[in-house]
Amino acid sequence: MFRRLEEGSSELAFIFEGQRYTGRQGDSVAAALLAAGIRVFRSTPVSGAERSAFCMIGACFECLVIIDGMGSRQACLTPLRSGMVIERQVGRRNPAQ
Numbered sequence: 559m560f561r562r563l564e565e566g567s568s569e570l571a572f573i574f575e576g577q578r579y580t581g582r583q584g585d586s587v588a589a590a591l592l593a594a595g596i597r598v599f600r601s602t603p604v605s606g607a608e609r610s611a612f613c614m615i616g617a618c619f620e621c622l623v624i625i626d627g628m629g630s631r632q633a634c635l636t637p638l639r640s641g642m643v644i645e646r647q648v649g650r651r652n653p654a655q
Contacts, residue, residue: 572642581638588614588621588633591644599623599633600647622647 567583574596581590588611591599598608599621612620614634621633625644629651633644 570638570640572638572640572644574644575646583638585638586614586634587623587625587631587636587638587642587644590638591623591633598646601649603649606649622651 569580570583570585570590571578571580572587572590573579574591574594579590579594579596581587581593585593588599592611597610599611600609600623601607602609609620609622611634612618614621616632616635619632622630623633623644624647625631625633625636625642627643629647
């Protein structure tokens with residue numbers, strides 16, 4: 559369903575849920591996750607429903623993930639960096655993050 563329009567930019571390694579993946583220079587975290595086949599980014603606090611990227615412009619907050627230990631980060635607005643550790647956010651953000 560998701561494919562890159564252009565190839566050729568340098569690859570960046572990142573970790574999602576303990577597994578190594580690669581994205582491309584210039585990808586947002588959401589774009590890299592989607593390109594890697596990852597569709598579930600978080601679950602909601604009330605019902606536990608699974609959520610993914612929706613608007614890709616930062617308006618909907620459906621793509622919240624934990625990045626390098628900090629929760630409630632919008633994956634669609636966060637540029638991918640080499641070595642990032644990304645986790646699904648389950649429920650509400652832990653205030654200690």
